[in-house]
Amino acid sequence: MSALFGTLGTWAALAFALVLTVKGFLGLSNPARSSARSLAIPAVGLLVSAGVAMAALEIGLLTDDFSVHYIANNSASTTPFLYKAASAWAALEGSLVLWGLVLAAFTFFIWRAMRRLEGPDPLWAGALGVMGVVSAFFFFMMVSVSNPFEVCTQAGSFGFGCEAASAWPFSTISAPLHGLGPNPLLQNHPLMAVHPPLLYVGYVGMTAPFSFAMASLLLGESGDRWLRVTRNWTRIAWIFLTAGVVLGGLWSYEVLGWGGYWAWDPVENASFMPWLVATMFVHTAALQMRRGVLQAWSYALVIATFSLTILGTFLTRSGVINSVHSFTQSAIGPVLLWFLMAVLVGSFGVYAARINRVGSAPRLDSLASREGMFMINNLLLGVLAIVVLVGTLYPLFVEWRTGDQVGVGRPFFDRMALPLSFALLFAMAIGPITPFRKASPRVVWERFRTPMRVSLSLAALAAILWRPNGWILLSVLASTFVAGTVVRQLWTAARKGSAARGGNIAGEALATMRRDTAFWGGQIAHVGIAVLALGIALSANGAVRGTVDVDEGVPVAFAGFELTLVDNFERDEPNRILRGAVVEIRRGGDLVTTLQPRLNEYRIRGQQIASPAVDTGLRGDLYLSLASDPGVFPVELDLYWFPFIWLVWTGGFMAAAGGLWAWLVRPPRRKEAAIPEGAARV
Amino acid sequence: MSERARKIAAWVVTLGLVATVVWGFLAGEPTESDRVFALGARIKCPVCQGESIQESPSETAMAMLDVVAEKVEAGQTDEQILEYFTDRYGDGIRLDPRFEFRTMLLWLLPAAALIGGGLMIWSRRRRPGEEPS
Numbered sequence: 001m002s003a004l005f006g007t008l009g010t011w012a013a014l015a016f017a018l019v020l021t022v023k024g025f026l027g028l029s030n031p032a033r034s035s036a037r038s039l040a041i042p043a044v045g046l047l048v049s050a051g052v053a054m055a056a057l058e059i060g061l062l063t064d065d066f067s068v069h070y071i072a073n074n075s076a077s078t079t080p081f082l083y084k085a086a087s088a089w090a091a092l093e094g095s096l097v098l099w100g101l102v103l104a105a106f107t108f109f110i111w112r113a114m115r116r117l118e119g120p121d122p123l124w125a126g127a128l129g130v131m132g133v134v135s136a137f138f139f140f141m142m143v144s145v146s147n148p149f150e151v152c153t154q155a156g157s158f159g160f161g162c163e164a165a166s167a168w169p170f171s172t173i174s175a176p177l178h179g180l181g182p183n184p185l186l187q188n189h190p191l192m193a194v195h196p197p198l199l200y201v202g203y204v205g206m207t208a209p210f211s212f213a214m215a216s217l218l219l220g221e222s223g224d225r226w227l228r229v230t231r232n233w234t235r236i237a238w239i240f241l242t243a244g245v246v247l248g249g250l251w252s253y254e255v256l257g258w259g260g261y262w263a264w265d266p267v268e269n270a271s272f273m274p275w276l277v278a279t280m281f282v283h284t285a286a287l288q289m290r291r292g293v294l295q296a297w298s299y300a301l302v303i304a305t306f307s308l309t310i311l312g313t314f315l316t317r318s319g320v321i322n323s324v325h326s327f328t329q330s331a332i333g334p335v336l337l338w339f340l341m342a343v344l345v346g347s348f349g350v351y352a353a354r355i356n357r358v359g360s361a362p363r364l365d366s367l368a369s370r371e372g373m374f375m376i377n378n379l380l381l382g383v384l385a386i387v388v389l390v391g392t393l394y395p396l397f398v399e400w401r402t403g404d405q406v407g408v409g410r411p412f413f414d415r416m417a418l419p420l421s422f423a424l425l426f427a428m429a430i431g432p433i434t435p436f437r438k439a440s441p442r443v444v445w446e447r448f449r450t451p452m453r454v455s456l457s458l459a460a461l462a463a464i465l466w467r468p469n470g471w472i473l474l475s476v477l478a479s480t481f482v483a484g485t486v487v488r489q490l491w492t493a494a495r496k497g498s499a500a501r502g503g504n505i506a507g508e509a510l511a512t513m514r515r516d517t518a519f520w521g522g523q524i525a526h527v528g529i530a531v532l533a534l535g536i537a538l539s540a541n542g543a544v545r546g547t548v549d550v551d552e553g554v555p556v557a558f559a560g561f562e563l564t565l566v567d568n569f570e571r572d573e574p575n576r577i578l579r580g581a582v583v584e585i586r587r588g589g590d591l592v593t594t595l596q597p598r599l600n601e602y603r604i605r606g607q608q609i610a611s612p613a614v615d616t617g618l619r620g621d622l623y624l625s626l627a628s629d630p631g632v633f634p635v636e637l638d639l640y641w642f643p644f645i646w647l648v649w650t651g652g653f654m655a656a657a658g659g660l661w662a663w664l665v666r667p668p669r670r671k672e673a674a675i676p677e678g679a680a681r682v
Numbered sequence: 683m684s685e686r687a688r689k690i691a692a693w694v695v696t697l698g699l700v701a702t703v704v705w706g707f708l709a710g711e712p713t714e715s716d717r718v719f720a721l722g723a724r725i726k727c728p729v730c731q732g733e734s735i736q737e738s739p740s741e742t743a744m745a746m747l748d749v750v751a752e753k754v755e756a757g758q759t760d761e762q763i764l765e766y767f768t769d770r771y772g773d774g775i776r777l778d779p780r781f782e783f784r785t786m787l788l789w790l791l792p793a794a795a796l797i798g799g800g801l802m803i804w805s806r807r808r809r810p811g812e813e814p815s
Contacts, residue, residue, distance in 0.1 A: 390792060394787070406779050408779055409777025411724050470707040
C-alpha cells in the first residue's frame with residue numbers, strides 16, 4: 001500500500017509542481033494573472049501530495065512494509081521506533097521525500113503569505129513559479145533515478161533485504177521476510193532523528209530568497225522589496241542551517257568515537273559552505289535594506305547559496321567523493337550535476353542580463369564606516385568559503401584530470417581557517433560599533449577603548465596566572481573583546497533609557513534589545529560565535545589524549561582523574577548486542593561518575609560500532625572510547641580530556657538563538673511617538 | 683591628577699597589558715608537543731574515508747601510527763617521516779599537500795580571492811571630488 005500511495009503522491013506532486021511553474025511564470029509576465037487565487041490549486045496540491053508521499057513512507061517504515069525496496073533495505077522489524085521513523089532520511093531516496101515535503105511546505109507558506117496581499121503581484125507569482133521549477137526537479141528525481149517507492153521484485157538471500165525492484169507499483173511483489181535495518185551508524189544516537197531534518201529545513205529554506213531574487217531579476221524590479229519580503233524566511237533558513245551544522249558536530253562527537261566534532265570531511269564542508277555564504281547574504285541584506293548599497297552583490301550571494309546547497313547534495317549523494325570515477329555508476333550523480341549546471345548557467349545568465357537594470361552601485365562615502373566593515377565581513381567569509389570550496393573540490397579535480405590522488409585534509413583547512421577566523425572575530429568586535437557613512441576615529445575609539453582594555457586585562461591575567469598556549473590567549477582576547485563591545489553598547493543604551501524614563505537598567509536593556517530585534521539578534525549571534533571560538537580554542541589546545549590498557553580493579557591515572565575498570569557487561573536488545581566496560585571515575589578519591597563505553601553489534605548487518613561514554617562537567621568532558629573487546633582483560637581504552645568543550649555547543653546554539661530573536665521577538669508597543677526604524681542604533 | 687597625567691597613565695597601562703599578552707603569546711607552551719600526534723594528523727588513513735591515521739580507530743591506522751612513533755623515537759625529521767609514507771602510498775597519503783606545481787591553485791586561489799576582493803572593496807570608495815551618494 002505504501003508503494004502505491006507513495007508513487008501516487010510523488011507523481012501528483014510532480015504534476016502540481018509543473019502546473020505551479022507554468023502558472024507562476026504566466027503571472028510573472030502578465031500582472032492580471034498573478035493573483036494568489038490562480039495559484040491556489042498547485043500550491044496547496046503540491047503540499048498535500050508531498051505530504052501523502054511522506055506519510056506513505058513513514059507508515060510503511062513503521063508497519064514494516066518490506067514490499068517497498070527502500071524500506072526493506074533501510075529498516076527492520078527489530079529497529080526501535082525512533083530509528084524506524086528516522087530511517088526515512090537514512091539514505092538518498094527517502095531523504096529526497098523529506099526534502100520535497102520541506103520544499104512544498106515553504107512553497108505553501110509563501111502562497112499563504114501572498115493571499116494576504118492586497119492585489120495580484122507578479123513578483124510573488126514569479127517566485128512561486130521558481131519554487132515550482134525546483135520542486136519539479138526534486139520530484140522528477142523521485143519518480144526516475146532515485147525512486148523511494150519501488151516495489152521489491154526479488155527478495156535477498158535468506159529473506160534479508162531486497163535485491164531487485166520495479167517502479168511499477170502493480171508488479172509481482174516478492175517481499176523479503178526481514179529488512180536490513182539502517183546503517184548502524186545511523187541508528188546509534190537519537191540526534192539522527194533531529195540533525196538531518198534541521199539541516200534540510202536550512203538547505204531548502206534558502207530556496208525562498210533565491211526564488212524571490214530570480215523573480216525580481218526577471219521582472220527587472222529595482223529596490224530591495226524581494227529582500228524585505230523574504231527577510232523572515234531567510235532568517236528561518238539560517239537558524240536551521242546553523243543548528244543543523246552544530247548538531248552535526250555534536251552527533252559526530254557522540255557517535256564516531258574519535259573524540260572530535262569536526263574533521264573538514266567533504267560532507268561537513270558541504271553543509272558549512274552554504275552556511276558561510278548564507279551568513280554573508282544575511283549581512284549584505286541587512287546593509288542593503290538600510291543603506292541601499294550592494295544590490296547586485298546580494299543577488300549574487302543568494303544565487304551562490306542556493307547553488308552551494310545543490311553542490312552539497314551532489315557531493316554527498318553521488319558517490320563522487322569516494323572516487324571521481326564511481327559517480328556515473330548511479331544515474332543520480334549526472335542528473336544532479338546537470339541540474340547544478342542548469343542552475344548556475346540559468347541564474348547567473350538572468351543575473352548578467354538584468355543586473356544593469358536592478359543593481360545600482362553608489363559609492364561609499366568612506367571605507368572607514370559600517371558599510372566598509374560589512375564589506376570586510378563579506379571579504380573574510382567569502383575567502384573562507386573559497387578555501388573550503390577549493391579544498392573540497394581540488395582532490396576531485398586532480399583525480400579527474402590526472403588520475404592521481406592528492407589529499408587535502410584538516411592540516412590544510414586549519415592553517416587557512418585560523419588566521420581568517422581571528423580576523424573575523426576582530427572585525428565582529430569593531431564592525432557593530434562603527435557608525436554608518438563615515439566613522440570618525442574619535443567615536444570609534446570612545447566605544448572601543450573600554451572593552452579593549454577589559455579584554456586586554458583578562459588576557460594579561462590569563463597569561464600571568466595560567467600560562468596557556470598562544471592560541472588560547474589570542475582567543476580569550478578576541479572573544480572577550482567581541483562580547484565586551486556588545487555589552488558596552490547595551491549598557492550605554494540602557495543607561496540612557498533609564499535616565500530618560502526612570503526605568504531600571506535591566507528592563508531598559510531588554511527594551512533596547514526588543515526595539516531593534518534585527519540588530520540585537522545579530523549581536524546575540526556574534527557573542528555566540530565568540531563563545532564557540534573560545535570553546536574551539538580551549539578544547540583543541542588544552543586537550544589531553546591517551547591510550548591505556550586497563551585491568552580489572554587496577555586504577556589508572558589520566559588527566560587528574562583515576563580510572564578503575566570494575567566490571568563488564570553484555571546486554572541483548574532486539575536489534576543489537578551491547579557489550580561494554582564499567583569504569584569508575586574518581587578525582588582525589590571521590591567518585592565522580594561511572595562511565596560505560598561500549599560496542600554495539602548490529603545483528604543483521606553484523607557491524608560493530610563503538611559508543612563512546614562522555615562525562616560532561618563544567619571544567620570539561622572526560623571522553624572514553626573502547627579500542628578492544630571489553631570481554632577480554634586488559635581492555636584497551638582511548639581516553640580524551642577536552643576542557644570547556646561545552647562552550648562549542650553553547651556558542652553554536654546561542655548563534656542560532658540570535659536568529660530566533662530577530663525572527664520571533666516583536667518590538668514593544670510604545671505609547672509615545674514611534675521612533676523612526678533603526679534609530680536605537682547609531 | 684591632571685587630565686593629561688591621567689591620559690598618559692591610561693596609555694602606559696594599556697601598553698603594559700599589550701606587552702604582557704604578547705609575552706604570553708610568545709612564551710606559551712607549543713600547541714602540540716606530541717610530534718606523533720601532529721604527524722599522525724597529517725597522514726591520511728588509506729583504508730578510511732578522509733580520516734587521518736591519528737583519528738581512525740582502524741588497525742591499519744594504528745599500525746601506521748606505531749611506525750610514526752618508532753621513527754620519531756629514532757630521531758627522524760617530520761619531512762623524512764612524511765617522505766617515507768609518500769614513497770610507499772603516493773602523494774594522496776598527505777592530508778597537507780605540498781606547495782608544488784600541481785597543488786599551486788589550492789594555495790593561490792584563496793590568496794587571489796583575498797586580493798581581488800580587497801581591490802573590489804577599495805574601488806567602491808568615493809573618490810575625492812565626487813558627489814556624495
